[in-house]
Amino acid sequence: MDFESRRQKILDKMEKNSIAVLYSGIEHHVSADEYDLFTAQANRNFFYLTGLRRDNMVLLMDKCVEPERTMLFIEEADPLMERWYGRKVTEEEAIEISGIDDVKFIDEFESTMDMLMTREDVYTAYFDTYRHQKADLPDYNLVKANEFRQDYPSVTLKNLFPLVAEERMQKDDDEIKLIKDAIELTKQGLNNVMANLKPGMKEYQAQADFEYVVRRGGAEWTAFPTIAGSGVNGTMLHYDTNRETIEDGTLLLLDLGARIDGYNSDITRTYPANGKFTERQKAVYDIVLAANRKIVETAKPGMTTKELNKVCQDVLSEGLIKLGLIKEPAEISKYYMHGVSHHLGIDVHDVTVDFNKKLRPGAVISDEPGLYIDEWGIGIRIEDDVLITEDGAVCLSEDIIRTTDEIEEYMLRYRRKLDTCCQAMRQ
Ligand SMILES: [Mn+2]
The missing domain is CATH 3.90.230.10 (Creatinase/methionine aminopeptidase superfamily)
Structure with a gap:
């Protein structure tokens, strides 16, 4: 799958001086220590643009700089957690699957965003704010969009969803x-x-x-x-x-x-x-x-x-x-x-x-x-x-x-x- 050209199409549609932030999501809690199988819940736009279906990842595309930058944040493998919950995607695998060279660990995400928002002229931020119906609990990406709005009220928030959906309507x-x-x-x-x-x-x-x-x-x-x-x-x-x-x-x-x-x-x-x-x-x-x-x-x-x-x-x-x-x-x-x-x-x-x-x-x-x-x-x-x-x-x-x-x-x-x-x- 050519994830790179998919991402390029989105970058081309984004406004100048904008960023796009897309989360893969977190596991849905069911009861006691039971969680739903994540592969079926991963944000589908994230999957479409990266080929990855693991929790706790973020795709960050930055159109405030020349040339544009694309970063991927993933969880760092922890041998003890992996013993219980299975293997995480490694840096090498993430690079191989998504074609994104710039892969960092998720605990660097906040500081990276902080630096980017301070040093670059970000006028617009795209989040996936899709909502199926108001009665549903808000999706993780919507929760994160609302947090961002609180942190940076003067930055225009736009919906990434239609930009990706338009591409997804034609299959390769x-x-x-x-x-x-x-x-x-x-x-x-x-x-x-x-x-x-x-x-x-x-x-x-x-x-x-x-x-x-x-x-x-x-x-x-x-x-x-x-x-x-x-x-x-x-x-x-x-x-x-x-x-x-x-x-x-x-x-x-x-x-x-x-x-x-x-x-x-x-x-x-x-x-x-x-x-x-x-x-x-x-x-x-x-x-x-x-x-x-x-x-x-x-x-x-x-x-x-x-x-x-x-x-x-x-x-x-x-x-x-x-x-x-x-x-x-x-x-x-x-x-x-x-x-x-x-x-x-x-x-x-x-x-x-x-x-x-x-x-x-x-x-x-x-x-x-x-x-x-x-x-x-x-x-x-x-x-x-x-x-x-x-x-x-x-x-x-x-x-x-x-x-x-x-x-x-x-x-x-x-x-x-x-x-x-x-x-x-x-x-
Ligand atoms: Mn049908």
């Missing part, structure tokens, strides 16, 4: 390769779900069939909590309790993905519990499939995800009118209530600077129409990951089978006798 070849690898593992995991699926199983057992394969195959973990909703649970968009029995005759909706080296896949497939779709399920399924295919055919640079969603709504409403479920296109919101696309990358719902921003080549977006018909106990979503190219789009997950014929054929051929499958312990 290295990033696309990792997303493809994550998709390939997701495919293997889904094949294992189909091979083991049968009525009477618990939803979490189908989840386990997926997660075993992707972890075994080298995924660092799943991209997000696996959704395995059978029957009416498939109509709940973020259902992830996964504790119900998969009944005969129902569909199982699986929204899931593997994560490799920080990059995510995000795929949804909907399978019949007993290996055969009913006529009604098939009728609804084929409407969703038509919308899914239409999006990848239509998507191209210059369009917005909003426009794509309109295309999706048109296909879905036409289908539901034919089925007699609705009379007017506007009624589609009763059965389809989310957007068809989001960006995908280091974040599953990857960063965007502007919802109305036109797609550019290199963008990776989801293609995920769905229909959620509570009264029939049918929830169907088909989600693929799509790369925007110079003149159109390609489906990166084309190889993950999706037609009802393909799915039925696969399940008929590969479904195992499950006598050896471990029994569910609890509801």
